[in-house]
Amino acid sequence: MWRGIALNGISLISAVLSYATLDMWAIGLNDLPYSLFLPSFAATAWYHKRLSDAHQSRDLTDFLAEVEEYATGDYLLALAKGDAISAEERSDVIRRVSDYTGLEPRFVDNSNLRIQIMRFCKELLRDEKRTVGRLDSRFTGVDTLAVTETPDVDPSMVHPGAPFTAMVNDYLRDALKYESDLNYEGMSRTVIEKWKYDSVRNGYLDTTAPLRTAFHRNPHLKVLVNYGYYDLATPYYAMQYTMNHLGLEPSRHADIHYAPYEAGHMMYIDDACR
Known part of the structure; x- marks a missing residue:
C-alpha cells in the first residue's frame, strides 16, 4: 500500500529476499542454491584451514572471486544438466568442488555434486569430531x-545465546526498569510456527517485487x-x-552498495565489525 513516505535508504543485514536462492530440499528441481552456497562453503573451509596450501595462502576475497565465477558459471551449468552430465564433466565438478570446499571427492560424488548445508556443517571437520x-x-x-x-545443534546459535539473554534481561530490568516473570526467548519456535505463507503457496517466498517498486x-x-562471508543461513552470494x-x-545499480564482513550472520558480535 502506498503511504506517501519516501525512504532515503534501506540497510539490509544478513538478508534473504528470495527463498528460491536458499531452498535445497526440492531434490533435483532447484539447483540454484547449491551454486550460491558454494562461496560460503569455500570461505568456511579457508577459515578452518582445510584447503590446499595454494588456496590457504591467498587473500580471502581474491580466493572467493574465483569461486564465485565458477559457482554461477561452469558449476551451475553442470548441475543444470542433471543426469545427462557426462562422466568427464562430472569428474571435473567433483575435483573442483572438493578443491574449493575441503570436502573429500567421494563425499562430493555421493552427494550427487550438490552439497546440502547441514551435511556440510557436519562433514567439514568430521575427522576432528567437530561440527x-x-x-x-x-x-x-x-x-x-x-x-x-x-x-545435533548449531554451535553458533548455542554459544552466543546465553550472553544475549543475560544482556537483554540486564538491560530490561536495570536500564528500562521493566519487571516481568515472563521468559525472554531469543529464538521462539512458537512465533516462527505462526508465520503465514498463504500468499506464496506452491511457490517461493519472494520480496524482491516491493524493493523493485x-x-x-x-x-x-x-x-x-x-553480509558476512561465514553466514551459512543467508549466504552472501x-x-x-x-x-x-x-x-x-543499469544506472540504478550504482545506488546499491555492499558491505562485506569477515563474520557470520550476526556480524555485530565482532568488535571489529561494530
Whole structure:
C-alpha cells in the first residue's frame, strides 16, 4: 500500500529476499542454491584451514572471486544438466568442488555434486569430531556421535545465546526498569510456527517485487547490503545474485552498495565489525 513516505535508504543485514536462492530440499528441481552456497562453503573451509596450501595462502576475497565465477558459471551449468552430465564433466565438478570446499571427492560424488548445508556443517571437520555453525561457520561444536549425517545443534546459535539473554534481561530490568516473570526467548519456535505463507503457496517466498517498486518510485533511493562471508543461513552470494536480478536500469545499480564482513550472520558480535 502506498503511504506517501519516501525512504532515503534501506540497510539490509544478513538478508534473504528470495527463498528460491536458499531452498535445497526440492531434490533435483532447484539447483540454484547449491551454486550460491558454494562461496560460503569455500570461505568456511579457508577459515578452518582445510584447503590446499595454494588456496590457504591467498587473500580471502581474491580466493572467493574465483569461486564465485565458477559457482554461477561452469558449476551451475553442470548441475543444470542433471543426469545427462557426462562422466568427464562430472569428474571435473567433483575435483573442483572438493578443491574449493575441503570436502573429500567421494563425499562430493555421493552427494550427487550438490552439497546440502547441514551435511556440510557436519562433514567439514568430521575427522576432528567437530561440527561448524550454520549462522556463523567459525563456531565449532561437538556432537554426541561423530557418525551422524547432520549436527545435533548449531554451535553458533548455542554459544552466543546465553550472553544475549543475560544482556537483554540486564538491560530490561536495570536500564528500562521493566519487571516481568515472563521468559525472554531469543529464538521462539512458537512465533516462527505462526508465520503465514498463504500468499506464496506452491511457490517461493519472494520480496524482491516491493524493493523493485521502491527503486522505480524513488529515484534517490539507496540500499546498503551488509553480509558476512561465514553466514551459512543467508549466504552472501545469494544476496548478490538477488540484487543483480531485480530488473533495474543499469544506472540504478550504482545506488546499491555492499558491505562485506569477515563474520557470520550476526556480524555485530565482532568488535571489529561494530
